[in-house]
Amino acid sequence: MQNLWWRCALSMLAWFACQVYAQVYPSTGTAWVLPGGWDEPQATSYFDTADAVKQWEGRHADLVLGSLHDPEMNQKLITMGYIYSQKLNCRPGNQSAWLSAEAARQDLDIEDGYLHFAEDTVLAVKQFSRGLDYLLEGQPYHLLRVRDQQFSTARLPLTLQPGDALIAMASYPFDRVQVTALSPPEVARAVTDDAGHVGDWAPVEITWQSDIGAQKQLIQSGRLHQPGHWRSVQAVEQGRALNSGKRGLELGLRTWMIRLQWPTATRVHSVRFQPWLQRTPQGAQQSLMIPGWDGQNDRNRDGYIDDDEFAARVNPNASARFRHQARLIPAGHLWPGACWYRTNFADPVWNRLRAGWYQADWKRQGLSGGYNDDMAKLLGKNQFQVTEGGLIAELAQRAGTAEAAATYAAQQADFLQLVKQRTGTGWLAANISRLNLWHDSVWPAKLRAVVDLWLREHYLHPAMGLARMQQGWDIFALGKAGDKSLIMASVKGGRSHLAPASVRAWQQDIETGLAQYYFFNLPGLTYYHSWNQTYLYGSGNTTLRNWHREGVPKNWAYQPTGMLKVDIGRPISPPGGYKLVQWVNGDKQVKSTATQFGEVSLMPANWFWLYRKGWLGAVPDEGVMARRYSDGLVVYRAVKAHDEQRFLLAEPLRVSLPGEYQRVFYDGSLSEPIRYLELGGYEGAVLKRVSSP
Structure with a gap:
């Protein structure tokens, strides 16, 4: 009986060992980072189709940070969908649309999901992201032309006939609209019914003023009367979707909607909403002024500061007319083409709502967990360079300070822990690049504790140098704590930079990257990813800017599959007689x-x-x-x-x-x-x- 017990115990141990260390290659685990956008290869006969490339990727990595965009394939691997819990996009995406619909269903104020400046705040900006144009230019979220009860996307300029209508949708309430046309339109706004759909169109009292624009075009500037208590609506009217393929509207995004009509045929060149952000002109020391919101200024509590209330503000340092205008934007620290608002982790109701999004989205995609990008980008100086103001209403601390960043990090840890509880995942990843968590006082211990895997983006590169190698002890500290690491090797600054057309130069850079990775390899705890010199990921084909030959799949080119198949065993103790690093x-x-x-x-x-x-x-x-x-x-x-x-x-x-x-x-x-x-x-x-x- 005792022998039988030992045999069973050994069998279980062997089974667990297989579960822990089962991997594609013998000496290390491997991973993909944000695959997608598969192309049909043009310069290799190894693959016939883009799908063949996708299937190859599914067989040649142990985990994926991102998604293979196929629930069945995702379930065969460990896949961690891309998340960015500390931001929502200025132009709403899928998550914002889902939250908008759920907030309306639960009668929640969507503004509680964002952080807001409590006072007018000026941020120094070295370079403005093009994504900010959505707000700086007052771009509509969507424009529809209605003709003969048929909807189509309105691409301006266009000529509207009598009986046509132009429906302009905004992802926020507004009080001013500008139309470039020879005459002002008649305006009605969407009124919600009990289901949250468009139940009616109510005429809007509006004061128009005509101006001559830069191209000698007439600009009609309209000021809406009494925009307070204006509720958003779902883009459905009488059972029909007011949509022409906009994904956010399909997911239930609620917008503030107006209908523009002219009694005669009219050429319309542009429609926009009056921006509230103030930007310094190009050539000067650039800055962005974000108005602050103080609810005390809104005396009748209708969500809008009218002219009388504005003139008699309790807090003259808060000039936002609507609360949404005070949302925190890390201007100057956005990706090219991006625009983000910082989310609020201090509201438990909203935390539960957002955790529900991840639960539903991961189930839909067949994901194992989530990968939170840019974990070091919170509320500190690396995101907000405040020259005036900066007080955050929900934190009672100032943006651009270590104190605000530390408080926010602790709140984010609580939120991510809630996400793990709701989803049951043991795979929550975070991108910290080269950041050493023991060096940064902003990172509380509980934020380290909630993360299961750390992405060390572009951690290795050929010309890394000895000093940086010898500072990499934190990988082994994370391993001791039971945490996993995905260590990325890039070719940045290597031989391929000096000789981009050389086959051998690219191969040497990748050989060097794998050798460097094996210095940090902890079997069962670390994963290897090889990439080019950029931060633009995907599964498309190479170009002559990122490989010696264009037209081959990137991951297939960069992953040294042949090298990885060679079994070098597991790390062991150093030989005698050698000095230790x-x-x-x-x-x-x-x-x-x-x-x-x-x-x-x-x-x-x-x-x-x-x-x-x-x-x-x-x-x-x-x-x-x-x-x-x-x-x-x-x-x-x-x-x-x-x-x-x-x-x-x-x-x-x-x-x-x-x-x-x-x-x-x-x-x-x-x-x-x-x-x-x-x-x-x-x-x-x-x-x-x-x-x-």
């Missing part, structure tokens, strides 16, 4: 075999030196570091500093190896057995063991 943290150092660095627990890395120039200090001016595997070895030659371009052209250095090995090349082929190796500047290599050292 030291971890460096400020003025402190410990050996890479250490299990403790100050108060931080580590998994041992076991790096050692094959060669170093000079023995003073923990980081040499030049050196070749190594890490031993049970069936292999990885090496990397560099100087102390990173991105010393001339070192890429350094003469090869011959170093002796601790045994007999074969070098593994990009295609998985092996060299003849060698006992020494020649390495160029900033060059890494993966070696397969021939015999015991």
